[in-house]
Amino acid sequence: MKILIQHGRVVHPVTGTVLLQDLLIEDGKIALLDRGLNAQADLVIPASGLVVCPGLVDMHVHLRDPGLTYKEDILTGTAAAAHGGVTSVACMANTSPVVDSPEQIEYILNRARFGSGVHVYPIGAVSMGLRGEEPTDAEALKKAGAIALSDDGCNVDNANLMRDVLIRARRLDMPVLCHCEDTSMVEGRAVNEGSVSRQLWLEGRPAIAEELVVMRDAMLAEETGAHVHICHVSTARSVDIIRKMKKKGIHLTCETCPQYFWLTEDEILTQGSMARVNPPLRTSQDVKGILAGLKDGTIDVIATDHAPHSAEEKARPLTKAPSGMVGLETSLALTLTGLYHTGKMELPDIIRRMSTNPADILHLPKGRMSLGVAADLTIFDPDQEWTIDPEQFASKGRNTPFAGTQVKGRVKYTIVDGQIVYQDT
Known part of the structure; x- marks a missing residue:
């Protein structure tokens, strides 16, 4: 099938340019890219006023499959991705059972063939059962199709185990994605340690719990030469540490999420458990630090940490509810x-x-x-205003503190390998 996209504002992120161009898709690939194309096509998409860009890649998603499919499954998760302009997702290993064996990698890849057309890339666990005691067989996981390793959802407290895993990961050229929070300092605690935790008479999750492990894992990256990627950075000091370590030439990258440059810990006072995430929402000073890190390139990636939960789970009291929010369908709009x-x-x-x-x-x-x-493309209207309504989500999860938020930027088409997998109607 040939698709001609006409008069779009085409974003070239590598060169940093935005050009008025037409684009022809043929046999699932970009065949022509120029102004004034008059090629024959089976479908013409008028893109005047719209932005055309490479399909979004979300490297931090919880699809909850296998075992937790009442929260989300691969079909609904990939549908949510398509609605949000995401053409590729990397899914974390904290499922039930944990993705710590080749068989679980194969299960995800097989299930993904019956998804919504979006590419699914499984991430294997660092340790068996996410227990931080015994490393997984990273080579076998990679052969089965794992693209990275992570115990996300759990910190790897054992520094010796992490070092051994990084040495193996370097040999395999696999990045290790690190959830940085010292367990002994945060376990069982729901909110940031600060003014809100004091108002609520709760023990808080201190910023230093994140920052200590960010420094440790950055130092391990320096010592082993492995590629360490820091997940969901939430504090200004973490950004400072990463900035300094990057300047030393360490193979270190990191991500943040929209909630960390949109919201502060004060959201807990009005939204309770709906605003509970790990790491927690921080202070306005931390938000400033995250924004600075995004602007100067210290923060490499904006991911979602899409973490669906059931309505019943999120309705529990703050200290009993699970942490996490959905984000696949709102990330682009919130970022724009x-x-x-x-x-x-x-x-x-x-x-x-x-x-x-x-x-x-x-x-x-x-x-x-x-x-x-490959023609993996996102087409969006950067100026269309709309209101976030969780009841309209394709995801099973409705847990977002952004319900009712007015945003500007709407996905119109999501195209994967030259096939339209989502169209705004």
Whole structure:
């Protein structure tokens, strides 16, 4: 099938340019890219006023499959991704059973063939059962199709085990994605340690719990030469540590999520458990630090940490409810609203952090706008206003503190390998 996209604002994140161009898709690939194309096509998409960019790559998603499919499954999770303009997702290993064996990798890949057309890339566990006691067989996981290793959801407290895993991961050229929170300092605690925790008479999760492990894992990356990727950075000091360590030439990358540049710990006072996430929402000073890290390139990636839970679970009291929020269907709109429309970042810089950079970190052939590459594309109206309504989500999860938020930027088409997997109607 040939698709001609006409008169779009095409974002080239690698060169940092936005050009008025037409684009022809043929046999699932970008065949032509120029102005004034008059090629014959089976479908013409008029894209005047719309942005055309490489398909978004979300490198931090919880699809909950296998075993927790009442929260989400691969079909609903990939449908949510398509609605959000995400063409590739990397799914974390904290399922039930844990993705710590080749058989679980194969299960995910087989299930993904019956999903919503979005690419699914499984991440294998660092340790068996996420217990931090025995390393997984990283080589076997990679052979089965794992693209990275992570115990996300759990910190790897055992530094010796982490070091051994990083040595093996370097040999395999696999990144290790690290959830950085010292367990002994945060276990059982629901909110950031600060003014809100004091108001609620709760023990808090101190920022230092994140920052200590960020420094440890950065130092291990330096010592082993492995590629360490820090997940969901939430504090200004973590950004400072990563910035300094990067300047030393360490193979270190990191991500943050929209909630960490949109919200503060005060959200807990009005939204309770709906605003409970790990790591927790922090202070306004931390938000400033995250924004600075995004602007200067210290933070490489904007991911979602899409973490669906049932309505019953999130209705529990703050100290009993699980942590996490959904984000696949709102991430682009929140990022455009919070960063692009406020003048903090330009479109190519945003798309680089949501497509090109995560693809490069995971060694995926994605995130480029050039001839011959697979036609994974996101087309969106950057100026369309809408209100976030969880009841309209394709995800099973409705747990978002952004319900009712007015945003600006709407996905119109999501295209994967030249096939339209989502169209806004």
